[in-house]
Amino acid sequence: MDFNGLISHPEILLLVLAPLFFVCILLEWYLGNKSATTPKSAKYHLPEVLCNFSLAGLHQAADILAGLLVAKLYLWVFGWRLFDIEMNLWSFLGLILAQDFCYYWFHRASHRVRWMWAAHVVHHSSENMNFSTAFRQSLMYPLAGMWLFWLPLVIIGFDPNWVVFVVLLNLGLQFFVHTQAIGRLGPLEWIFNTPSHHRVHHGRNPQYIDKNYAGVLIIWDRLFGSFVEELQTVDYGITKPVNSFNPLVVIFSEWRDMWRDVLAKELSFKHPMAILFAPPQTQQTSSKQVKTRVANTDSNVQ
Numbered sequence: 001m002d003f004n005g006l007i008s009h010p011e012i013l014l015l016v017l018a019p020l021f022f023v024c025i026l027l028e029w030y031l032g033n034k035s036a037t038t039p040k041s042a043k044y045h046l047p048e049v050l051c052n053f054s055l056a057g058l059h060q061a062a063d064i065l066a067g068l069l070v071a072k073l074y075l076w077v078f079g080w081r082l083f084d085i086e087m088n089l090w091s092f093l094g095l096i097l098a099q100d101f102c103y104y105w106f107h108r109a110s111h112r113v114r115w116m117w118a119a120h121v122v123h124h125s126s127e128n129m130n131f132s133t134a135f136r137q138s139l140m141y142p143l144a145g146m147w148l149f150w151l152p153l154v155i156i157g158f159d160p161n162w163v164v165f166v167v168l169l170n171l172g173l174q175f176f177v178h179t180q181a182i183g184r185l186g187p188l189e190w191i192f193n194t195p196s197h198h199r200v201h202h203g204r205n206p207q208y209i210d211k212n213y214a215g216v217l218i219i220w221d222r223l224f225g226s227f228v229e230e231l232q233t234v235d236y237g238i239t240k241p242v243n244s245f246n247p248l249v250v251i252f253s254e255w256r257d258m259w260r261d262v263l264a265k266e267l268s269f270k271h272p273m274a275i276l277f278a279p280p281q282t283q284q285t286s287s288k289q290v291k292t293r294v295a296n297t298d299s300n301v302q
């Protein structure tokens with residue numbers, strides 16, 4: 001398929017990139033097994049890898065189905081666009097920059113609004129970090145409202161097909177930051193989201209929680225005060241572990257807990273909204289729990 005074909009059907013971009021993802025996974029798995037210094041949390045554990053692949057498949061299927069509706073909405077909104085933007089190299093780069101900015105706020109909201117965290121928690125619930133972690137995505141993103149964050153780009157006047165293409169390109173590029181095999185990348189660390197920055201994002205060490213939301217560019221975190229450097233060894237995962245390799249349990253356990261809280265009998269009418277839109281408790285750790293865990297994992301990063 002040529003580039004124009006891909007722009008007409010941007011929903012298949014991740015499938016087109018899949019062979020490259022699998023080559024990286026095989027290389028990381030093979031080299032990680034050969035090296036004596038590979039941390040346990042970087043190794044591939046078959047039940048989890050199968051869970052991650054299942055989550056990716058379900059996410060892809062849900063995205064393609066929801067995309068049928070979202071595409072209609074985007075096209076309708078596109079009819080009221082503010083500007084007619086012709087796509088060329090410069091407008092493409094402008095779209096990448098604008099979408100990455102929107103991604104930053106989508107990702108930040110996904111951590112700070114429980115309704116959205118219920119979907120995003122799937123990506124964070126692994127206690128390991130390797131390329132297969134990138135495959136942990138939730139089929140609930142369309143319900144959580146991810147598509148809302150790209151709507152401003154369509155309103156400005158970017159063609160919806162190009163918007164979806166750039167959204168998926170951003171997601172595809174993020175595959176490469178899910179690894180412990182790459183250390184620091186020198187000056188690139190100032191501008192781009194790198195494996196080091198994203199390892200921090202997956203940490204449950206108290207100083208790493210809700211930091212480094214970047215998609216492609218780390219500049220947004222530096223600008224908006226959410227940047228933290230990787231100094232202490234990362235303890236991967238969430239503070240309320242899911243303890244399951246069943247994809248359905250991984251996807252729905254936080255939705256179940258959230259509705260349980262909403263439907264709790266003693267709550268007044270006002271509280272359900274506070275539960276759905278307040279920051280998730282799952283990421284707010286008791287200091288005692290954190291101190292115990294950090295005491296077990298604390299050491300300096302090589």
Ligand SMILES: [Zn+2]
Nearest residue numbers: 107111120201
């Ligand atoms: Zn996140």
Ligand SMILES: [Zn+2]
Nearest residue numbers: 123178198202
């Ligand atoms: Zn990630």
